[in-house]
């Protein structure tokens with residue numbers, strides 16, 4: 001009886017639930033005037049903007065999205081937001097400058113002089129006008145964005161239907177399988193099923209990684225978009241940012257809230273795709289003499305790109321305007337894709353945030369970053385990691401065949417959770433297909449590098465995340481440097497004697513010697529390789545154009561030393577960014593995505609508005625300087641002021657840059673630490689000298 005009653009109840013609920021919204025009859029734009037101030041989200045409301053239609057159809061069109069016609073009182077209560085949003089809609093060419101919009105009981109428009117909304121009754125003749133609906137799905141953060149019966153929307157692409165949803169800032173399609181579940185140590189292939197209804201309302205599994213999380217069926221991507229075109233239409237498509245997460249090629253996920261694209265979608269009117277790819281040994285194992293040739297994770301990234309090209313138009317994205325962007329190992333991936341024949345042609349721009357590299361020096365046979373920019377051979381990877389892995393998981397039988405069979409039946413978790421040094425195959429290798437050179441060729445104009453616009457840059461203290469803060473206080477600068485960099489006294493003394501890394505005396509010897517070490521590490525592992533790459537790429541014109549930055553203001557980052565941010569002082573309960581702190585690896589993400597939960601001061605917000613604006617503009621047009629008319633129309637006053645005050649971010653044009661130091665405002669500067677890089681044997685002409 002109970003069971004029967006339950007079934008009956010479920011059936012009656014189903015009959016009440018509205019059909020999932022579609023774009024069968026109209027495109028839909030999620031309008032939200034986003035100032036990127038998270039604590040201000042609650043004070044703003046958005047709307048859904050529909051295509052021109054007759055007044056008699058407008059209310060039911062809103063209803064089909066679970067909404068109603070927007071009221072004039074809501075428009076008036078949020079006048080500035082709507083004025084700016086509607087002015088931008090016209091500026092972007094989606095409406096006329098004197099456009100009228102159907103709202104509840106009449107029409108609204110923007111007065112030609114700007115500055116005022118106008119309201120009138122319904123015009124005669126049932127003319128076709130765009131429609132403004134309420135937008136009641138107001139969860140502001142990715143963490144609290146949930147699909148409900150009334151906020152879902154379905155999109156059909158390539159014979160599959162994807163059910164996503166919306167929150168306050170964007171339409172969200174999560175956990176889309178872009179490839180078939182991959183076979184272990186075999187290149188993935190594009191998702192091949194058709195006729196599927198894919199519930200894209202929750203993230204898919206992350207890829208197996210240490211700590212025992214994730215799984216092997218993990219090739220999912222996520223989309224945040226401000227706009228979904230009418231089914232069958234491909235007009236008004238928005239530029240796409242394709243995000244490749246970092247995590248040392250051993251961890252991370254495209255579901256990280258720090259790389260959620262909802263803020264960029266609403267603030268900058270672009271589409272974001274974030275992907276998972278295979279990691280660690282499951283993504284990168286390479287064994288000579290077998291078909292296990294490595295780079296499975298890179299192949300996954302390229303399949304995700306291909307899926308994006310084939311499908312993103314139906315989600316509002318322009319498949320011919322894709323910028324790949326990644327941080328850390330994601331930036332390393334961008335560097336790989338820039339030289340990968342199967343990837344070239346699949347993207348139009350590239351951003352590498354804190355790519356790693358590095359050379360030999362100071363008694364180090366190689367540093368941690370070297371293999372991110374200089375690729376091992378299959379045999380080299382096996383010698384470092386592969387053989388230890390087989391041994392570590394107990395697959396050290398005498399024949400290779402037995403070893404491979406054993407590896408196939410070893411649980412994923414065991415493979416990615418080995419303890420001990422060099423038991424993770426996290427290296428991109430020269431596999432002859434995805435990667436066929438030891439280095440990205442930035443020397444020859446018609447070499448291996450994609451002919452696209454690029455941005456490379458670093459955080460001011462990336463290396464502080466890769467140097468060891470001494471466990472116990474030290475008694476001399478040399479002792480501190482040795483402990484932090486893992487080098488001997490002689491090499492520590494070379495650093496001191498060079499005079500190039502002056503000791504900054506704050507009265508805390510351990511901290512101050514660490515400060516010297518982190519500068520060496522930042523130069524050696526990040527700054528020098530990236531500056532040398534940009535200079536060579538600009539000089540040879542291997543890239544269409546090359547922009548360089550360094551982040552001077554950042555938030556929380558990769559912090560294995562527990563350094564924290566700037567100290568709290570009166571008036572700065574979240575830390576005082578005017579006091580010294582290290583700009584750690586990964587700490588710049590909010591400045592690109594606009595995702596900073598807690599502001600320390602007003603300049604945090606203004607710098608985030610400004611910098612996310614530069615990156616978004618690059619994604620839109622291939623150069624980072626937003627048009628002042630755009631900034632005016634959108635009401636992005638603080639960004640406009642900064643740009644008027646300090647001029648454009650110029651492309652690299654010579655051995656001294658220029659580059660951009662990012663803060664509020666950002667300023668033009670020369671490449672940093674050129675003498676230090678030369679001392680470290682990684683001079684600005686490193687690639688041009690053939691000093692590989």
Ligand SMILES: *[C@@H]1O[C@H](CO)[C@@H](O)[C@H](O)[C@H]1NC(C)=O
Nearest residue numbers: 288289290291292400401404
């Ligand atoms: C690699 O794969 C191909 C095609 O499946 C197969 O013919 C070949 O024997 C394999 N090679 C090795 C070394 O396992």
Ligand SMILES: *[C@@H]1O[C@H](CO)[C@@H](O)[C@H](O)[C@H]1NC(C)=O
Nearest residue numbers: 360361362363494679680681
């Ligand atoms: C740079 O290279 C030269 C020549 O190989 C070597 O003598 C010197 O020690 C290196 N410098 C550093 C800082 O490693």
Ligand SMILES: *[C@@H]1O[C@H](CO)[C@@H](O)[C@H](O)[C@H]1NC(C)=O
Nearest residue numbers: 391392394395396397398399
């Ligand atoms: C496999 O490794 C174990 C443990 O290190 C060792 O005892 C054994 O001799 C190895 N077997 C082969 C075939 O190398």
Ligand SMILES: *[C@@H]1O[C@H](CO)[C@@H](O)[C@H](O)[C@H]1NC(C)=O
Nearest residue numbers: 443444445446447540541542
């Ligand atoms: C590179 O290729 C382009 C187009 O094929 C050609 O016009 C140009 O001369 C080449 N440049 C160099 C430096 O080889």
Ligand SMILES: *[C@@H]1O[C@H](CO)[C@@H](O)[C@H](O)[C@H]1NC(C)=O
Nearest residue numbers: 473507508509510511512563
């Ligand atoms: C030196 O600075 C470190 C890092 O901020 C701090 O943990 C330590 O307590 C300081 N030591 C002294 C003696 O102030």
Ligand SMILES: *[C@@H]1O[C@H](CO)[C@@H](O)[C@H](O)[C@H]1NC(C)=O
Nearest residue numbers: 502504506511515580581582
């Ligand atoms: C590190 O040293 C630089 C000078 O080289 C100084 O400006 C900065 O404040 C120091 N950072 C910290 C966290 O003490």
Ligand SMILES: *[C@@H]1O[C@H](CO)[C@@H](O)[C@H](O)[C@H]1NC(C)=O
Nearest residue numbers: 037039040043599601602605
């Ligand atoms: C952010 O929003 C809060 C809440 O509206 C406001 O009090 C604060 O002044 C804003 N911060 C800035 C820098 O505009």
